[in-house]
Amino acid sequence: MSGSIYPDNKPLFLQIKEKIEDQIVNDQLLEGEQIPSTTQLSSFYKINHITVLKGINLLVESGLIFKKRGVGMFVAEGAKEQLLRTRKNAFADDYVMPMVQEADKLGLSTEDLFEIITQVKERDAHES
Structure with a gap:
C-alpha cells in the first residue's frame, strides 16, 4: 500500500477500507490473494491496530x-466485480445526477452534455 491516508477528512478506519478497495479495483490485490496483516498495516501507516481492524472488519x-484462522485475510472471489458495481451506482448518484440537474438548469441538451464530456476527456487525455 502506498500513499498517506491522513489528508482525508474521513475517519482513518474508512480510509484504510477504501485504500484496500482501491487496490482490489486496480488489480494490486487479486481475488484469492492475501492482504497485508493488521500489524503490517498499522506499522506502515503508524496508526493503532484497532483502527485498522475496524476498517478490515467492514x-x-x-x-x-475473508479470514482464514491462523493464516491471514484474503480477497474474496467476485470482490472486484462487487466493488465496480457498487462504485458505478454511487457514481451515477453522486456525480451524474447532480451534473444532469445542473445541465437542466442551464438549458443544456443531452447532446451538449456529451460534447462537454468528450471535450473534457480529450483535454485530460492530452494532459496525461
Whole structure:
C-alpha cells in the first residue's frame, strides 16, 4: 500500500477500507490473494491496530475479504466485480445526477452534455 491516508477528512478506519478497495479495483490485490496483516498495516501507516481492524472488519462484513484462522485475510472471489458495481451506482448518484440537474438548469441538451464530456476527456487525455 502506498500513499498517506491522513489528508482525508474521513475517519482513518474508512480510509484504510477504501485504500484496500482501491487496490482490489486496480488489480494490486487479486481475488484469492492475501492482504497485508493488521500489524503490517498499522506499522506502515503508524496508526493503532484497532483502527485498522475496524476498517478490515467492514471489508469482511461486506464479503470483500475473508479470514482464514491462523493464516491471514484474503480477497474474496467476485470482490472486484462487487466493488465496480457498487462504485458505478454511487457514481451515477453522486456525480451524474447532480451534473444532469445542473445541465437542466442551464438549458443544456443531452447532446451538449456529451460534447462537454468528450471535450473534457480529450483535454485530460492530452494532459496525461
